Amino acid sequence: xxxxxxxxxxxxxxxRSMYGQELAxxxxxxxxxxxxxxxxxxxxxDLTASRLVSVESHGRMTVYRLTKSGRxxxxxxxxxxxxxxxxxxxxxxx
Amino acid sequence: xxxxxxxxxxxxxxxRSMYGQELAxxxxxxxxxxxxxxxxxxxxxDLTASRLVSVESHGRMTVYRLTKSGRxxxxxxxxxxxxxxxxxxxxxxx
DNA sequence: ACTAGAATATTGGTTATCCAATAAAGCCTA
DNA sequence: TAGGCTTTATTGGATAACCAATATTCTAGT
Numbered sequence: 001x002x003x004x005x006x007x008x009x010x011x012x013x014x015x016r017s018m019y020g021q022e023l024a025x026x027x028x029x030x031x032x033x034x035x036x037x038x039x040x041x042x043x044x045x046d047l048t049a050s051r052l053v054s055v056e057s058h059g060r061m062t063v064y065r066l067t068k069s070g071r072x073x074x075x076x077x078x079x080x081x082x083x084x085x086x087x088x089x090x091x092x093x094x
Numbered sequence: 095x096x097x098x099x100x101x102x103x104x105x106x107x108x109x110r111s112m113y114g115q116e117l118a119x120x121x122x123x124x125x126x127x128x129x130x131x132x133x134x135x136x137x138x139x140d141l142t143a144s145r146l147v148s149v150e151s152h153g154r155m156t157v158y159r160l161t162k163s164g165r166x167x168x169x170x171x172x173x174x175x176x177x178x179x180x181x182x183x184x185x186x187x188x
Numbered sequence: 189a190c191t192a193g194a195a196t197a198t199t200g201g202t203t204a205t206c207c208a209a210t211a212a213a214g215c216c217t218a
Numbered sequence: 219t220a221g222g223c224t225t226t227a228t229t230g231g232a233t234a235a236c237c238a239a240t241a242t243t244c245t246a247g248t
Contacts, residue, residue, distance in 0.1 A: 003205060003235095004098070004179070011182045021225060030178040039206050041227055060214040060225050082183045084124045085098070088105045089176045089183060097205095097235060115195060130237050135197055137235085154195055154244035 001052075001077060005035070005043050010074040013053060013066040020044065020062055095146075095171060099129065099137050104168040107147060107160040114138065114156055 001007060005027070012018065012026055020040065028034030044064060047053040052070035056063045066074070095101060099121070106112065106120055114134065122128030138158060141147040146164035150157045160168070 005205075008179070008182065019225080020227090032174070036207050036209095037225090037227070038208070038229080042206085045227085062226065078183065080126075081179070085102070085175070085179075086183050088102065089172065089180050099235075113195080114197090130239095131195090131197070132199080132238070133236050139197085156196065 001050075001073065002043055002046055005039065006047055007074075007077050007081065009040075009043060009047060009064075010052060010066060010070055010077070013064055014071060014074055017063050017065040020064065023064065095144075095167065096137055096140055099133065100141055101168075101171050101175065103134075103137060103141060103158075104146060104160060104164055104171070107158055108165060108168055111157050111159040114158065117158065 001010075008027060008030065009023060012023060018026070023044075024034050024040050027040070044053065044055075047070070048055055048064075051067055052073050054065050054067050056065065095104075102121060102124065103117060106117060112120070117138075118128050118134050121134070138147065138149075141164070142149055142158075145161055146167050148159050148161050150159065
């Protein structure tokens with residue numbers, strides 16, 4: 001994995017498969033700003049190269065889908081981040 | 095702020111003021127590996143320069159303390175990260 | 189006083205992360 | 219079939235984040 005962006009991508013794709021633009025918009029909604037193409041596509045390329053995400057072309061659109069390996073990687077990353085940052089975020093919820 | 099490490103430092107210092115080594119050990123407990131001096135001290139220096147953290151020397155020890163500005167910055171960062179990543183971590187808690 | 193160890197700190201360099209600009213390819217409407 | 223629009227993608231470069239190695243300063247035990 002690359003970092004927090006890749007982490008978020010894996011999570012979003014675990015909810016449902018998406019087109020790149022859908023992903024970018026959802027990320028934008030969470031982070032407050034839509035990521036640039038030069039940010040999101042290299043991240044997707046990286047995730048695809050490491051077999052955590054698979055691609056399927058439909059005309060000009062590309063569907064990104066979480067692989068089985070991506071799912072287990074996501075689960076591990078979630079545990080890691082929950083241990084490291086879980087209580088920090090919870091502490092801000094009130 | 096620099097990144098996730100600075101975020102964690104601010105949070106830990108919001109619990110109580112600490113020496114650098116205490117910080118490093120607590121971070122190590124959370125992240126699984128104690129950060130190198132070349133990681134943590136530049137981060138502390140940066141936080142100090144931006145007045146989010148204050149320092150107080152006691153012999154060879156240095157106490158790092160969260161400033162008022164650091165507290166408000168932390169609160170904002172917590173809201174941001176909670177919005178961006180909150181449900182991702184919560185989803186892994188079960 | 190000397191020395192061993194601990195805490196703090198800096199330096200130099202590597203990799204990760206991300207953006208701005210640009211390009212290409214497919215779709216739609218006229 | 220020409221034009222513009224959308225989506226996907228690449229390139230080049232800037233900055234952030236971090237580590238390994240080294241240096242400095244203070245403390246404590248002898």
